[in-house]
Amino acid sequence: MPDLNARQFAQLPPLQAIRVFEAVARHLSFTKAAEELGMTQAAASYQIKLLEERIGAPLFLRRPKQIELTEPGQRLAPAVSEAFSLLSGAYSAARAGAEGVLCVSTLLTFASNWLAQHLGSFQVAHPSLAVRVDTSNRVVDFAREDIDIAIRSGGGKWPGVETHMLFKADFTPVLSPRLAASIGGVNEPADLLKLPILDPGDIWWQEWFELAGLPAEELASRPGTSMGAQAYEANAAMAGHGVAILTRALFKNELADGRLIQPFDLVGDDGHAYWLVYPTARRNVPKIRAFRDWILAEIACQ
């Protein structure tokens, strides 16, 4: 496409040469400018000559032991300097900005039940890093969304990303003490069937009852609503509306203080887990390393 090319090149100066020009105009010396730019004096000379030919006029007067700006040079220099400081400012701002804000995409329940409680210690450890939490149940595509790091649940095999397991996505029935008491206590798995089951269509129920040795076909036909997030079902369960099947790790507090109880030790496990994931290509970006190191330590010590 020679035409467009030519037109474009006529309008915009050769940038490399402009960069050299800026340095030479500032130092009024080819040698010093070349030093600053980390190249040889010959290279600087070459670039300036190039630019002078492009412009059609000399930019410097070669005096013995010293050079001077010609009239066109004098007109060009200040604008170039300003443009470059603008550029370099914006560039480092973009770098800093990219370093200063960490966008975490996470599942809703993980955000509300784990991250919200722990994030404080991260911010203490990294006061200069602002964290933006983006909660959604979608699977994020790092190429399509403005996300640095994510928490996903699943099998842990995704292409192009690094993964670290946070905890198993196990599942076991939980309910409020009051609801359990209302039928004289939940003593065996079959007792649960006397109670309302929250989201009875959930595959976890099938698997858990199977594990418990009970037929659970009946469940599938029960009416019920899927709330889409464990946190919602946990709330419903705490309110006494029924039995939920949840991942314990996400409800340590509720289980510890008795708002929810786990009637059976039997815990289902379909091999899924909660994972920390981020693009392999960005594994060494400082803020990503910082968050990764922090969350793994935090998970490990609890």
Added chain:
Amino acid sequence: MPDLNARQFAQLPPLQAIRVFEAVARHLSFTKAAEELGMTQAAASYQIKLLEERIGAPLFLRRPKQIELTEPGQRLAPAVSEAFSLLSGAYSAARAGAEGVLCVSTLLTFASNWLAQHLGSFQVAHPSLAVRVDTSNRVVDFAREDIDIAIRSGGGKWPGVETHMLFKADFTPVLSPRLAASIGGVNEPADLLKLPILDPGDIWWQEWFELAGLPAEELASRPGTSMGAQAYEANAAMAGHGVAILTRALFKNELADGRLIQPFDLVGDDGHAYWLVYPTARRNVPKIRAFRDWILAEIACQ
């Protein structure tokens, strides 16, 4: 010099990539930007990837059929655009400026007796070109002075410059009619010796008298002042102060209207001439071509 290089590169963005980024951000399309820049889409993709790695964050979100700026990208784009428009403005101003002002270095007499009278027609022909005339008897060095084109007198052999002969630097005595009448007319070369000779040390006198077949050793011992420019001596001659030896081409008007008379057809010629000269490297610069073409035509048609 790897150290300096690295430091420098950390501070300033890779300019070629920035140029591509600017176009992509404007079009929100790799393909369109590449078209505008006269390169392939693959090249644009490469440069953006490069810049993203340098910055440490994605600049665009790749959505189907469309891309979007990420947060860092949004911060970077406006500043880059502004810097570029500044640059391109200054650049074309420098070009225009370089194109719009023509600096002519000329000998004093040529300026006052030829250029001053003809320059008007050049400005009519090229109204957008401002001419700055720099008169000096020095030989200009195009690398050391801010001069586009010059008129020199001499043999016509200089390195690195294009030359065009304007007219021969011939010489013949001239004087005012009144001065000639004061000795009853100047009828033969020897009559001149009865009159004051302006700048008797001038080599031209030696050569002319030699040509006329007269001994002129006596002249060298006469007191006299060299005024340094033919124009001055012409003025002295017109005022009747003596006989000057001048180049006729420069005094056509004075000879035509009788302020000066040329008593003898005998004209000296030492092979020197007036030349138009300019750097070979700049022979195709438009304003230089314009001036050259104009002056050669002007000289030819008179």
Added chain:
DNA sequence: CATGATCCATAAAGAGGCCTTATGCCCGAT
């Protein structure tokens, strides 16, 4: 639902721009 069109990513290979090395010239200073 299949097909084609559009857009971006990627790999491989080639070209050319840019840098370095080496040298020369010029001027001023010791």
Added chain:
DNA sequence: ATCGGGCATAAGGCCTCTTTATGGATCATG
């Protein structure tokens, strides 16, 4: 007079960037 600092120039090589070619993904269309 010689030396030293500064810029210009030539030759050569590397490395960046570009092109070509291809694949994957999405969206529109019949």
